Amino acid sequence: MPYGGGQSGMGGTSGMILSLPEHNEELVTVVREKKARNRDINIVSPFAGKSFCFRDWAKSLKAMPVDRAHVLVYDNSNSKTFGRKLDEFCKKELAAYTLCRDTNPHLTMEFSNNWTAIGKRCRAVYGIIYNELVDQKRTWCLNLEDDIGAPNDSWEKLSFIMKDESVGTAIGKCIDRRGLNDRGVRLPIAVNFTRTQTIGPTGIKAEPRIELEHIPEKDYGVEAIGGGHMGLWLTRTEAIRSLGMGHQFGEIVGNDMNWGYAINEAGWKFAHDWSIHMKHYYKDKQSGKKLSC
Numbered sequence: 028m029p030y031g032g033g034q035s036g037m038g039g040t041s042g043m044i045l046s047l048p049e050h051n052e053e054l055v056t057v058v059r060e061k062k063a064r065n066r067d068i069n070i071v072s073p074f075a076g077k078s079f080c081f082r083d084w085a086k087s088l089k090a091m092p093v094d095r096a097h098v099l100v101y102d103n104s105n106s107k108t109f110g111r112k113l114d115e116f117c118k119k120e121l122a123a124y125t126l127c128r129d130t131n132p133h134l135t136m137e138f139s140n141n142w143t144a145i146g147k148r149c150r151a152v153y154g155i156i157y158n159e160l161v162d163q164k165r166t167w168c169l170n171l172e173d174d175i176g177a178p179n180d181s182w183e184k185l186s187f188i189m190k191d192e193s194v195g196t197a198i199g200k201c202i203d204r205r206g207l208n209d210r211g212v213r214l215p216i217a218v219n220f221t222r223t224q225t226i227g228p229t230g231i232k233a234e235p236r237i238e239l240e241h242i243p244e245k246d247y248g249v250e251a252i253g254g255g256h257m258g259l260w261l262t263r264t265e266a267i268r269s270l271g272m273g274h275q276f277g278e279i280v281g282n283d284m285n286w287g288y289a290i291n292e293a294g295w296k297f298a299h300d301w302s303i304h305m306k307h308y309y310k311d312k313q314s315g316k317k318l319s320c
Contacts, residue, residue, distance in 0.1 A: 050151035054130045058102075058114070063123035068096040069161040069168045069264065073152060074113065075133045076104030077173050079317045080308035085116065087177040087259075087305075091169060096123065101156055103129040127160060146280030153257075153282045154273025163268045170260040175201070176306030176319065177259045185261040188249060188298050195266040195295025196286070199303025200244070201258045202320040213320055216256035217242040217299055220288055237277040239284065245301040252299045254287015259305055266295055 070091060072084065088098070098121050102113050110128065117124050129152070161168060167189075171177065181199060188197040203216045219242060222235040242252060260283075270293055274285045287297050306319040 050131050050148060050155075052155060055155055056128055058126045058128050059117065060125045061117075061121070061123060062097070066095060066097045066123055067166045068092060069165050070096040070098045071101065071156055071161060071168060071170045072098070072173060073101040073156065074104050074109070074173045076106045076109045077308070078109060078112070079310055080174050080176070081112065083176040083306070083308060084171070084173050085120070087171060087175060087181075089120075090177060090179045091171065091182050093121070096169070097162065097165070098124040099156065099160055100124060100126045101129060101152070101160075102127065103131065103133040103152065105130065105133055125160065129155075142280050146275075146282070149282045150273045150275060150285065154271075157267050157272035161264075161267075163264055165264055168262045168264050168267060170257045170262075172258045174308045175258040176308060178303055178305065181259055181303050181305070182261075184300050184303050185259075188300060189261060189263070191296070191298075193296050194251075194298045195290045195293070196260060196262040197298040197300065198255045198258075198260050199300050199305055201256045201305050201307050202244070204307050204309045204318075204320050212244075214241050215244045216258075216283070218253050218255065218284065218287070220253040220291070234277070237279055237288065239279070242299075247302045249298055249300045249302075251296040252287075253291060254284045254297055255299060257283045257286070258307065259303075262290075263295075266290055266293070269293065 070088070070093070072088070098117075100113055100117055102110050104110060104113075114126060117126050131148075133148075157168065169182075177199075185197045185199070188194055198217075201216050202213045204213070218239040221238045221240060223238060224235050239253075270289050272286065273282065274289050276285055276288045279285050279288060290297055308317060308319045310316070311318050
């Protein structure tokens with residue numbers, strides 16, 4: 028994912044980048060916009076310049092209901108070459124879109140293991156996108172991140188889940204590429220939340236600590252969970268309009284997990300369809316080869 032923070036969801040200070048300037052909204056500009064009528068879906072794709080899986084993203088986008096959507100392309104690549112590629116794609120392939128450029132330094136897990144800094148930047152970027160840039164009059168928001176390969180039936184399955192009006196967000200299975208659990212198994216980016224109440228030294232209750240419990244991988248089935256990734260993520264715009272985006276609850280870091288916590292607290296269900304197994308692309312640090320999990 029371009030803006031990480033999903034696997035652990037909690038803070039950390041190790042990594043190459045120990046400090047980060049505040050995200051400057053004045054460095055976010057609309058480069059080009061083309062509108063069309065009868066669009067009830069916002070499709071959002073943030074980019075951090077991953078050219079190696081751009082074709083996979085484009086193929087995934089074309090499997091979505093683009094004819095019903097206005098596509099928000101958010102370029103935080105800091106690359107003129109990649110920026111031109113996005114510009115050309117929009118002009119050639121999209122009937123309705125907004126191309127935005129964010130010239131703040133992008134911070135992703137490829138460049139740092141400082142999850143606190145990554146999470147802060149992630150929340151800022153998604154806050155601008157969903158609170159300010161998307162059209163909140165449209166019914167749906169579909170987030171498709173730049174390192175995701177989605178199965179062709181993803182929209183059909185996710186939109187079917189959303190027929191249940193108690194569901195606010197629906198996702199499919201995405202395996203985290205960042206690490207293994209204590210048994211050497213990669214984990215899906217899916218968690219449940221528990222709150223632990225603590226008593227301070229004066230006997231006064233402290234703020235409950237929010238713990239993330241990782242959910243073991245499954246092959247099929249739909250269930251309500253606490254939270255998960257935003258790799259391919261379908262949400263009712265009504266929920267975003269009501270709750271806003273970019274929260275932080277307790278020590279939860281990633282925007283993805285904070286959203287899951289927020290929507291559950293508001294009484295919506297966060298649904299996970301285990302039969303939608305998307306590819307999560309990354310580059311091997313030693314060989315430079317494109318891999319997926």
